[in-house]
Amino acid sequence: xxxxxxxxxxxxxxxxxxxxxxxxxxxxxxxxxxxxxxxxxxxxxxxxxxxxxxxxxxxxxxxxxxxxxxxxxxxxxxxxxxxxxxxxxxxxxxxxxxxxxxxxxxxxxxxxxxxxxxxxxxxxxxxxxxxxxxxxxxxxxxxxxxxxxxxxxxxxxxxxxxxxxxxxxxxxxxxxxxx
Numbered sequence: 001x002x003x004x005x006x007x008x009x010x011x012x013x014x015x016x017x018x019x020x021x022x023x024x025x026x027x028x029x030x031x032x033x034x035x036x037x038x039x040x041x042x043x044x045x046x047x048x049x050x051x052x053x054x055x056x057x058x059x060x061x062x063x064x065x066x067x068x069x070x071x072x073x074x075x076x077x078x079x080x081x082x083x084x085x086x087x088x089x090x091x092x093x094x095x096x097x098x099x100x101x102x103x104x105x106x107x108x109x110x111x112x113x114x115x116x117x118x119x120x121x122x123x124x125x126x127x128x129x130x131x132x133x134x135x136x137x138x139x140x141x142x143x144x145x146x147x148x149x150x151x152x153x154x155x156x157x158x159x160x161x162x163x164x165x166x167x168x169x170x171x172x173x174x175x176x177x178x179x
Contacts (some may be wrong), residue, residue: 002125003029007010011148012151016062016161020082020083020113020116020118021083022081022082022083022084023038023081023082023118023121023122023150024081024082025078025080025081025090025122025126026078026079026081026174027077027078027079028066028069028070028077028078028079029070029079029146029154030059030066030067030069030070030071031073033086034066034086035059035062035063035066037109037165038065038066038089038103038109039059039062039072039084040092040109041088041109041110041133042055042056042057042062042099042107042109043057044109044111047084047107047108047109047111048109050144050147050149050150051107052105052142052167052168052170053168053170054167054168066158069091072095074093074094075091075092075093075095076092076093076094076102076129076134077089077090077091078089078090078091078109078122078126079119080106080118080122082110082113082118085110086110086121087108087109087110087113087118088106088108088109088110088113088118089106089107089109090104090106090107090122090123090126090138091105091106092104092126092129092130092134092136093105094134094136100136100137100138101137101139101140102125102130102136102140103136103139103142104118104123104127104130104139104140104141105141106122106126106150106153113153115149119150120153120156120157121154122152123154123157124141124157127139127140127157127177127179130179131179136179137178137179138176138178139159139177139179140159140162140175140177141159141174141175142165142167142172142173142174142175143166143172143173144170144172144173145164145171145172145176147172148171151173151175152172154175154177155175157177159175159176159177160175160177160178161173161175162174162175162176170174
């Protein structure tokens with residue numbers, strides 16, 4: 001995992017916003033500080049509405065999720081840091097068949113960093129990590145049909161829609177990319 005941890009993924013900016021001096025991905029650590037960030041992000045209604053509905057909300061359950069994210073060799077979670085501050089996370093899960101495909105998810109939890117091109121850079125880095133470090137041949141994402149920002153993010157990165165899937169009663173659009 002260190003290959004992605006040491007990689008700077010660029011400096012996105014918009015004219016109306018202050019430039020981001022640095023953007024990095026680092027392996028998620030199971031700490032009280034990380035737990036506090038995750039609890040805030042996952043329970044923010046504006047962030048959560050785009051996430052999988054069955055993600056945990058209690059501190060205890062999010063702490064278990066964070067533990068699994070840092071101790072399961074089939075889960076690769078990275079904190080997205082902008083200017084040295086954690087602003088979200090991106091993950092690659094390999095715990096579902098086939099074993100040559102991974103599932104990617106991304107959360108930009110700090111609202112002032114949303115819609116600034118950070119997701120695009122983080123996704124590009126994660127795709128490279130999936131191919132070059134993990135050795136996957138493809139990745140996929142499940143996105144709520146009304147999440148237009150995520151759909152643009154993934155299709156802009158070369159993901160193609162391949163149908164729909166129902167996850168715990170929620171219909172999601174499925175996107176895949178050959179790496």
